[in-house]
Amino acid sequence: MKPKVVQYLEEGEFPLAEEEALRLYRAMRRARFFDEKALTLQRQGRLGVYAPFMGQEAAQVGVALALEAKDWVVPSYRESALLLARGLPIHTLILYWRAHPAGWRFPEGVRAVNPYIPIATQIPQAVGLALAGRYRGENWVVATSIGDGGTSEGDFHEGLNFAAVFGAPVVFLVQNNGYAISVPRSKQMRVDYIARRAEGYGMPGVVVDGNDAFAVYLEAKKAVERARKGEGPTLLEALTYRLAPHTTSDDPSRYRSKEEEEAWRAKDPILRLRKALEGRGLWDEEAERALLLELEEEFQRELALADEAPEPRPEEIVEHVYKEMGPDQKRAWEALRRGLHVEEVG
Amino acid sequence: MRVLNMVQAINEALDLALARDERVLVFGEDVGRLGGVFRVTEGLQAKYGEGRVFDTPLAESGILGLAIGLAMGGMRPVAEIQFAGFLYPALDQILSHLGRWRHRSRGRVGLPVVVRAPYGGGVHTPEQHADSPEALLAHTPGVKVVIPSSPDRAKGLLLSAIEDEDPVFFLEAIKLYRGARAEVPEGYYTLPLGKARVLKEGKAATLIGYGGMVEVMLEAAEVARKEGVEVMVVDLETLVPLDEETLLEAVRETGRAIVVYEAMRTGGFGAEIAARIAEGAIDYLQAPVLRVAGYDAPYPPFSAIEHLYRPNARRVLAALRKALTY
Ligand SMILES: Cc1ncc(C[n+]2csc(CCOP(=O)(O)OP(=O)(O)O)c2C)c(N)n1
Numbered sequence: 167m168k169p170k171v172v173q174y175l176e177e178g179e180f181p182l183a184e185e186e187a188l189r190l191y192r193a194m195r196r197a198r199f200f201d202e203k204a205l206t207l208q209r210q211g212r213l214g215v216y217a218p219f220m221g222q223e224a225a226q227v228g229v230a231l232a233l234e235a236k237d238w239v240v241p242s243y244r245e246s247a248l249l250l251a252r253g254l255p256i257h258t259l260i261l262y263w264r265a266h267p268a269g270w271r272f273p274e275g276v277r278a279v280n281p282y283i284p285i286a287t288q289i290p291q292a293v294g295l296a297l298a299g300r301y302r303g304e305n306w307v308v309a310t311s312i313g314d315g316g317t318s319e320g321d322f323h324e325g326l327n328f329a330a331v332f333g334a335p336v337v338f339l340v341q342n343n344g345y346a347i348s349v350p351r352s353k354q355m356r357v358d359y360i361a362r363r364a365e366g367y368g369m370p371g372v373v374v375d376g377n378d379a380f381a382v383y384l385e386a387k388k389a390v391e392r393a394r395k396g397e398g399p400t401l402l403e404a405l406t407y408r409l410a411p412h413t414t415s416d417d418p419s420r421y422r423s424k425e426e427e428e429a430w431r432a433k434d435p436i437l438r439l440r441k442a443l444e445g446r447g448l449w450d451e452e453a454e455r456a457l458l459l460e461l462e463e464e465f466q467r468e469l470a471l472a473d474e475a476p477e478p479r480p481e482e483i484v485e486h487v488y489k490e491m492g493p494d495q496k497r498a499w500e501a502l503r504r505g506l507h508v509e510e511v512g
Numbered sequence: 513m514r515v516l517n518m519v520q521a522i523n524e525a526l527d528l529a530l531a532r533d534e535r536v537l538v539f540g541e542d543v544g545r546l547g548g549v550f551r552v553t554e555g556l557q558a559k560y561g562e563g564r565v566f567d568t569p570l571a572e573s574g575i576l577g578l579a580i581g582l583a584m585g586g587m588r589p590v591a592e593i594q595f596a597g598f599l600y601p602a603l604d605q606i607l608s609h610l611g612r613w614r615h616r617s618r619g620r621v622g623l624p625v626v627v628r629a630p631y632g633g634g635v636h637t638p639e640q641h642a643d644s645p646e647a648l649l650a651h652t653p654g655v656k657v658v659i660p661s662s663p664d665r666a667k668g669l670l671l672s673a674i675e676d677e678d679p680v681f682f683l684e685a686i687k688l689y690r691g692a693r694a695e696v697p698e699g700y701y702t703l704p705l706g707k708a709r710v711l712k713e714g715k716a717a718t719l720i721g722y723g724g725m726v727e728v729m730l731e732a733a734e735v736a737r738k739e740g741v742e743v744m745v746v747d748l749e750t751l752v753p754l755d756e757e758t759l760l761e762a763v764r765e766t767g768r769a770i771v772v773y774e775a776m777r778t779g780g781f782g783a784e785i786a787a788r789i790a791e792g793a794i795d796y797l798q799a800p801v802l803r804v805a806g807y808d809a810p811y812p813p814f815s816a817i818e819h820l821y822r823p824n825a826r827r828v829l830a831a832l833r834k835a836l837t838y
Contacts, residue, residue, distance in 0.1 A: 240581075271618035279584065280616055284608040290577025291584070291609065298585020301537070301563075308581075321604070324574030331569055486619040487654050489677040492706065492753030 169359050169373045171405065174380035175438050181380055184448055190231060190379045191439050191449065192457065194223040197247035198436055199461040200256060201410075203469075204246070204263065208414045213263050217244045221377070221409035224435035225341050227251045228382025229309050229402070232337075232390050238277045238299075240292040240310040244341070244408070245281055248311060252278045256468035261475055267482050268475045277306070285316040289325030289338070296334040296393075307393045309386070311339040315346020317360055326401065330368040335393035337386060340403045341376065347412045348421035361403035369399045376404030377435035380442075409434070480505070513695040518688045521663035521696045522552050522628075525670040526590065528700045530560050533588060536674060538565045540575060540592030549594060550630060550689055572598055576605035576627070580613070583623040583679075590674060596631035596683060597643035610679045611654030625679040626670070631659075632724040632774055633822045634687035639813035642686070644775035644806070649681045650751045650784070656680045657751040658705055661726035663694045665749065668703030675702060685724030692727070708755035710762060714742035717768035717835050720759065720785055722748040725772040725823060732828035743832065751781055759785065760792045767798040768835040774822050777805035799838035802831045 174181055182190070201220050207213040219226060222244070230239065230251030241248050246259060253276050261269025262280070272278055279295075282288045292310035299306035316322060317340060329336045340360050344351050357363065364371025372389070374381040382404055389400035407430040411418045418427075443449035481502040484495040491499060501508045516524070529536045538553055538560075544567040547554030557565040568575050572593055579589040593599050599606070614622045633642035649657050656678055660666035666684070673680035711726070712733055719729040726747050733743050746762045748755070763769045769789050771782035786801040804823045812818050 238585075267618055270616055271620045274620070279621070284604060287573075287577065287604055287608055290571075290574045290605070291581035293574075294578040294581020294583075294589075295585045296581070297578070298582045298587045301535075301582075301587055302585065320601075321573050321577060324569070324571040325577060327569055327571065328574045328578060486615045486617075488614065488656070488753075489622055493756060494753065 169361060169371070171373050171375055172381045172385055173375040173378050174384070175378045175442055176375070179380070180442060180446060181384060184446070187380075187439075187443060188448060190227060190383060191443055193227045193231060193251045194247070194379060194436050194439065195457060196461055197223045197227060197250050199458070199465065200246065200250060200259070203465055205410070205414065207260070213260070214265050215413050215415055216263050217413045218410035219244050219247050219408065221430065221434065222341055222343060222406045223247050224379040224382050224439070225339065225376040225404035225406050226311070228379050229311070229337065229339050229386045232383055232386035233307065233309055236277065236304060237307045237309065237390070238279070238295055240279050240288045240295060240308055241281045242285070242288060242311050242313065242316065243281045243283055244313065245311050249278055249281070252276060254278055256465060257471035260469060260472040264472070266475055267478050286312060286319030286321040286325070288312070289322050290328055292336055293325050293329045293332065293334045296329070296336045297332055300335065305335070305394060307335045307337065307390050309337045309339060309390070311341060313346060314340060314342040314344065314351050314360060315349060315354055317363070318354055326363075326367045326369070326399070329399040333396065333398040335396070336399040337389045337393060338399060338401045339386070340401065341406055342403055343406050343408045345408070345412070345422070347416065359403060361401055364401035369401060371401040371403065373403045373405065376406030377433045377438060379435055379439045406435075407433070513697065515693050516663050516696040517690050517693050518663045518666055518684065519550060519552050519690060521667040522670055522684065523554060523556070524696070525667045526553060526556060527559070529590070529671060529674045530556065530564055532700065535586065535588040536564070536590060537582065537587055538590045538592070539568050539578075541568060541570055541594050543567060543592050548592060550686070552628070553592065572602035573605050576602040576610060579625045579627070580605060580609055580623055583625045584613075584621055588624050588674060590626040590628065593627060593629040595641045595643075596629040596645050597640035599629060599645055603648070606649070606655070607652050611652040613654070614678065615654060622677045623679050624677050626673045626682055627679070628682045628684060630686045630689070631683045632685045632687060633811055633818055634724060636814050636818060637686065642811040644773070646683060646751055647775055647779060647781045647784070650781055654679065656705060656753065657683070658749065659683045659685070659723035659751065660749065661685070661688065661723055661747050662692050664696045665703060667696055668701050669705065669749070671700060672702040672705050676705065680705070683723060687724045688727070706750045706753040706755055708749060708758040709747045710744060710758065711747050712743070712745040714744040715766055716741045716743050717770060717832055718744040718746060718762045718766045719770050719772060719828065720746045720748065720762070721772035722751065725774060728823060728825055729772055729828060732825040732832065735825060735829060736832060741832070741836070754788070756788055756792065759788065763789050763793045764796040767796050769797070769801045770804060770828065770831045770835060771801065772804045772823050772828055774806050776808050777803060778808050780805055799835040802835055804828050804831050
């Protein structure tokens with residue numbers, strides 16, 4: 167039996183309070199705005215290689231907004247929207263994608279850990295972080311995120327099994343965007359829905375239309391609630407699509423068709439939500455224009471902040487490797503500070 | 513003072529750490545009810561409950577990942593990997609994360625994780641149970657590597673490792689678990705990480721090693737002494753951070769250095785020691801730095817030829833002769 171794909175927008179339903187729906191929309195639109203700006207900055211050589219998330223805003227923002235301030239997110243590399251919706255300042259995110267050391271240190275108040283490049287390693291760590299919250303009596307929930315390709319890694323399986331065994335308060339978001347770089351889901355696995363695997367670990371698995379912000383948000387809320395009540399983890403599979411390349415170095419025309427992309431463009435999660443809001447008289451052209459102006463101002467302000475970050479000092483290379491520098495770091499630190507290589511110093 | 517073996521001394525350290533700090537957790541495969549395959553964690557679950565001392569599913573990457581997450585959340589995990597040769601499935605967590613987090617978060621997230629693992633040969637274990645992967649670990653920036661050679665040292669060093677704000681690998685020579693006995697002070701005490709020890713003074717040559725090789729070096733030194741040759745013996749104890757000062761001082765005094773380690777020879781930690789000596793004490797050397805190590809082959813399982821792979825006093829003495837007659 168095929169699992170049911172949870173949807174609201176398709177059916178013309180409006181299951182949220184108006185303020186909540188608007189909050190979702192604003193956060194998604196803001197994330198998209200960032201993504202577009204980031205692609206431009208990258209083309210101008212003002213950002214390093216960047217992984218766009220365009221098309222996946224509903225999945226990421228839907229989960230982020232389902233969390234409370236004390237909860238944690240443990241993201242993968244495509245989760246800039248998740249991080250923004252969690253409150254990571256834009257200038258920090260820009261510096262992160264510039265690989266500037268100042269962007270690697272997330273502010274203390276933001277309960278998000280740096281995105282991961284090695285795939286799936288975050289999954290068992292998220293379980294540990296969730297258990298730590300239980301030990302400390304803080305009852306925080308951890309949302310962690312991975313792509314469809316990433317679910318093939320061993321750590322995904324180890325992490326889900328651990329979470330189920332320990333009843334850890336974790337929400338596993340799989341953003342099934344159909345591709346792992348160029349490899350389509352059909353060549354990645356022989357199951358139709360990744361959420362089906364949940365049963366094999368002993369946890370609920372839910373499939374949502376990942377371009378339906380209401381569906382993601384409401385199912386994520388249920389999963390967070392379940393976790394908070396001590397009922398354990400949930401695997402949430404969001405069916406979605408990345409409209410942009412895998413990264414700014416990728417050429418998707420080599421592995422997918424224009425028609426496919428167009429078909430998904432029509433299901434753009436932002437347009438769909440906007441239509442629903444407009445249908446209720448909650449949004450219009452004017453509101454959109456005002457929001458975009460606001461976002462532009464915010465972005466320019468934040469970009470200026472990022473641009474003002476001082477150049478990294480050479481000796482930063484060996485700082486923070488250990489709490490206290492060991493003799494080998496100290497030697498290198500002294501040399502780098504004096505503009506020398508360690509070999510020159512002896 | 514009581515005489516304890518290594519298993520008892522480490523057990524005592526874990527007990528004291530659990531009692532002293534609520535954040536300390538002990539977990540791994542079979543460490544709970546069974547008390548670990550070497551009984552190092554015996555009695556701890558009964559005393560501290562399944563919340564603090566618990567069995568995990570059989571998944572090393574999962575164990576390391578769990579430890580990392582727990583530490584991020586403010587706990588102080590002490591994970592056991594059943595044998596150091598089974599660290600390999602977890603190397604991704606170690607190389608990609610455990611050693612990097614403080615640096616990649618620019619100091620925001622430190623991971624006070626301790627990973628204990630038995631290593632080394634001499635007791636006829638099955639395949640891959642005798643591996644000595646310390647060089648792999650030492651090659652990982654951001655982690656510390658500690659290898660005690662006696663019960664009294666093990667206790668104090670482990671308590672330091674648990675107090676340390678950085679991740680520490682604590683490798684325990686299987687051969688020493690019940691083979692090494694020593695007077696172990698009662699109560700809580702710590703010994704500094706990052707210090708090498710001169711165990712024996714001598715002017716003829718310097719033997720340098722750690723963990724299970726220390727007793728081998730001492731045995732060789734004793735034989736040499738009877739033949740009228742006094743050698744210095746250095747126990748490195750901590751490989752990272754390395755106490756280069758003590759090491760170089762010890763070599764400068766004798767002008768001859770022999771490094772002993774039971775991992776395979778190529779790229780082993782002994783190669784690092786030789787390089788440091790070449791960089792820092794070459795003017796004092798009267799002979800090439802020699803290595804006595806495992807061969808460049810997998811450690812032989814169970815076998816009757818194990819003793820040929822694992823360095824012993826005879827091989828150390830042969831190297832000593834070579835250095836003295838160079
Ligand atoms: C362990 C590991 N192997 C390979 C890579 C290289 N890599 C980066 S992204 C990617 C595809 C991931 O696809 P998926 O999990 O579906 O996520 P998506 O990029 O679609 O969001 C690969 C192979 C990596 N980052 N980490």
